[in-house]
Amino acid sequence: xxxxxxxxxxxxxxxxxxxxxxxxxxxxxxxxxxxxxxxxxxxxxxxxxxxxxxxxxxxxxxxxxxxxxxxxxxxxxxxxxxxxxxxxxxxxxxxxxxxxxxxxxxxxxxxxxxxxxxxxxxxxxxxxxxxxxxxxxxxxxxxxxxxxxxxxxxxxxxxxxxxxxxxxxxxxxxxxxxxxxxxxxxxxxxxxxxxxxxxxxxxxxxxxxxxxxxxxxxxxxxxxxxxxxxxxxxxxxxxxxxxxxxxxxxxxxxxxxxxxxxxxxxxxxxxxxxxxxxxxxxxxxxxxxxxxxxxxxxxxxxxxxxxxxxxxxxxxxxxxxxxxxxxxxxxxxxxxxxxxxxxxxxxxxxxxxxxxxxxxxxxxxxxxxxxxxxxxxxxxxxxxxxxxxxxxxxxxxxxxxxxxxx
Numbered sequence: 001x002x003x004x005x006x007x008x009x010x011x012x013x014x015x016x017x018x019x020x021x022x023x024x025x026x027x028x029x030x031x032x033x034x035x036x037x038x039x040x041x042x043x044x045x046x047x048x049x050x051x052x053x054x055x056x057x058x059x060x061x062x063x064x065x066x067x068x069x070x071x072x073x074x075x076x077x078x079x080x081x082x083x084x085x086x087x088x089x090x091x092x093x094x095x096x097x098x099x100x101x102x103x104x105x106x107x108x109x110x111x112x113x114x115x116x117x118x119x120x121x122x123x124x125x126x127x128x129x130x131x132x133x134x135x136x137x138x139x140x141x142x143x144x145x146x147x148x149x150x151x152x153x154x155x156x157x158x159x160x161x162x163x164x165x166x167x168x169x170x171x172x173x174x175x176x177x178x179x180x181x182x183x184x185x186x187x188x189x190x191x192x193x194x195x196x197x198x199x200x201x202x203x204x205x206x207x208x209x210x211x212x213x214x215x216x217x218x219x220x221x222x223x224x225x226x227x228x229x230x231x232x233x234x235x236x237x238x239x240x241x242x243x244x245x246x247x248x249x250x251x252x253x254x255x256x257x258x259x260x261x262x263x264x265x266x267x268x269x270x271x272x273x274x275x276x277x278x279x280x281x282x283x284x285x286x287x288x289x290x291x292x293x294x295x296x297x298x299x300x301x302x303x304x305x306x307x308x309x310x311x312x313x314x315x316x317x318x319x320x321x322x323x324x325x326x327x328x329x330x331x332x333x334x335x336x337x338x339x340x341x342x343x344x345x346x347x348x349x350x351x352x353x354x355x356x357x358x359x360x361x362x363x364x365x366x367x368x369x370x371x372x373x374x375x376x377x378x379x380x381x382x383x384x385x386x387x388x389x390x391x392x393x394x395x396x397x398x399x400x401x402x403x404x405x406x
Contacts, residue, residue, distance in 0.1 A: 025125060026314050026400060027350075029156040030063035031056050032101060033295075036088070036163040040073045043166045043287065047215065050288035051164065057299055059311040059329065061123055063157055065100050076163050076218070084262040088161050088220055092260055099255035101157050101224050102234065113240045113248025124149045134348070141348045148349035150231050157224040158309060159260060162295055167214040215290050218267050219298035221309060222260040230258060263309065266301040268294040285371075292370040300330035303403065312340065312400040321358055321387040323401055326366030330403070331385050333362040337401040339392055356392015358401065360385050 035051045037044060048069055056062040076085055092098070102108075106115035117135070121128050126145065134142030238251040303310045311329065316322045325331055339356040364386035365379055372380035389395075 026312065026398075027123065027125060027152055028059060028061045029158060029309070029311065030061040030123070030153070031158050031160060032063045032065055032097075033160040033162065034064075034068050034070060036076065036161065037069050037071050038073065038075070038165060039071050041166050043213070046284060046287045047164055047166065047291060050284060050291045051162070053288055054292045054295065057296070057328075059313055059325070060158075063101060063104060065097070065104065067095075083265070085163075085218075085220060085265075088163075089262065092159065092161075092222065096255040096258070097159065098224055098258035098260045099251070101159075102154070102226075102258050103251070105154055105157070106234075106239065108251070109243075111248075112243035113238075113245065113251060114243050115239050115241065120149050120153060124153050130348075144345075144347035144349050146231070146235070147228075150226050152350065154224065155226040156308075157226075158263075159222040159224075160295075160299070161220040161222070162298075163218040163220070164291060165216045167216050213286055213290055215294055216267065217291070217294045217298060218265060219295065219302065220265045221263040221302050221306065223263050223308065225259045225261050233257060263306050264302065266298050266305065268297045268301070289371050296328050296369065300328075303330065304406070307405070310403055312402045314398050314400055315339070315395060316384055316397070318395050318397055321389065321395065322384040323387065324366075324384050326368035326379070326382070326385050327372075328368045328370075331360050331365050333360065333365070334406065335360055336390065336404045337387070338404050339395055340400045340402060342400065352400070355399070356395060357390040357404070358387040358392075358395075359390050360387050 033054075033056055035048070037048045037051075052068060056064065070091060072087075074087065076087060103110070105119055106117065107119060108115045117131070120126075121131050126149075131142075131145060134145060136142075233254060234251075238247050238254060240247040311325075313323050313325050313329075316324055336357055336359050338354045339358060340352040341355045343351050343353055345351065364382065366382040366385045367377045367379040369377070387401075
């Protein structure tokens with residue numbers, strides 16, 4: 001058994017040791033994120049535009065398909081966390097989304113049926129030459145590597161369906177706007193400065209002009225089902241390393257055999273979004289902030305509810321212990337993370353072994369939520385979260401950490 005840490009590219013200077021673009025490469029889950037756009041609601045166009053600007057969370061691989069927005073006039077009823085929405089599930093099934101996700105994994109050409117393993121090798125961090133050699137000889141090691149890639153990469157492909165509804169809070173916003181103006185005036189009198197009064201008036205005007213803009217988002221989580229039977233079907237009958245009309249047709253005929261498993265659902269109202277950092281002449285930014293904060297909150301809640309959806313991220317340094325996660329990923333003073341060492345087995349597959357536990361230092365939690373810096377949030381300029389050891393041996397830069405159950 002061979003032990004190693006996936007370190008990726010770590011050649012950085014001392015001055016850029018904490019630059020986020022130096023984060024080690026590691027295996028991530030993949031996400032396809034789309035939204036239900038209610039065309040009959042106010043701000044439908046603005047919400048759609050804002051959603052299209054929201055990137056896939058950076059701790060996941062972007063596995064988006066061409067369709068990002070589904071227009072709908074039917075109001076979807078809310079559901080408890082354990083219930084799926086039949087309209088959404090039916091849409092995913094009718095459009096064969098599961099098979100499209102599989103095709104994307106193998107860069108499948110819809111016209112010729114030709115596939116390749118480039119994305120699997122890239123995201124799986126396999127040695128490309130060794131991977132190709134083992135597959136070409138159909139060795140036991142090559143088959144184990146394929147199974148490993150299936151379990152950890154293809155089998156960790158998720159679909160997020162965000163049902164976004166605008167919430168009209170016009171009456172409440174006028175009250176908030178008036179309160180902010182009064183607060184600004186009071187601060188101005190107390191300090192002798194007009195800056196507070198101007199700030200209060202500005203925030204009050206924004207609150208009134210946007211009529212208390214808020215969104216309610218129900219996020220439904222699905223997971224691509226990938227087992228030995230489906231893998232065998234694909235590799236033996238549908239995978240073509242060169243144009244092959246028979247295998248192309250086999251895949252088309254077998255699309256219905258690929259499925260998505262419903263995992264669960266959470267809801268965020270978005271009502272806590274701050275107006276700070278928003279300019280009056282940039283209303284779309286307000287819409288995006290409300291939507292992105294709510295979606296990020298839902299992603300965190302889904303990770304708390306469903307362990308299979310939790311992210312892993314590497315330690316960026318060990319003295320001090322740091323990682324590029326923060327409030328956007330749900331880090332708080334009560335969080336605890338297990339530290340994992342990646343172990344490569346003799347057959348080329350991987351497993352994770354816990355080597356310790358760490359927790360964030362409350363005063364050093366990074367606020368990396370969207371526009372946290374613009375609103376002057378505490379911790380927004382940290383660039384990373386600092387942890388302290390709870391238990392375990394000496395850690396190494398690049399070891400992965402994963403949130404533990406509360």
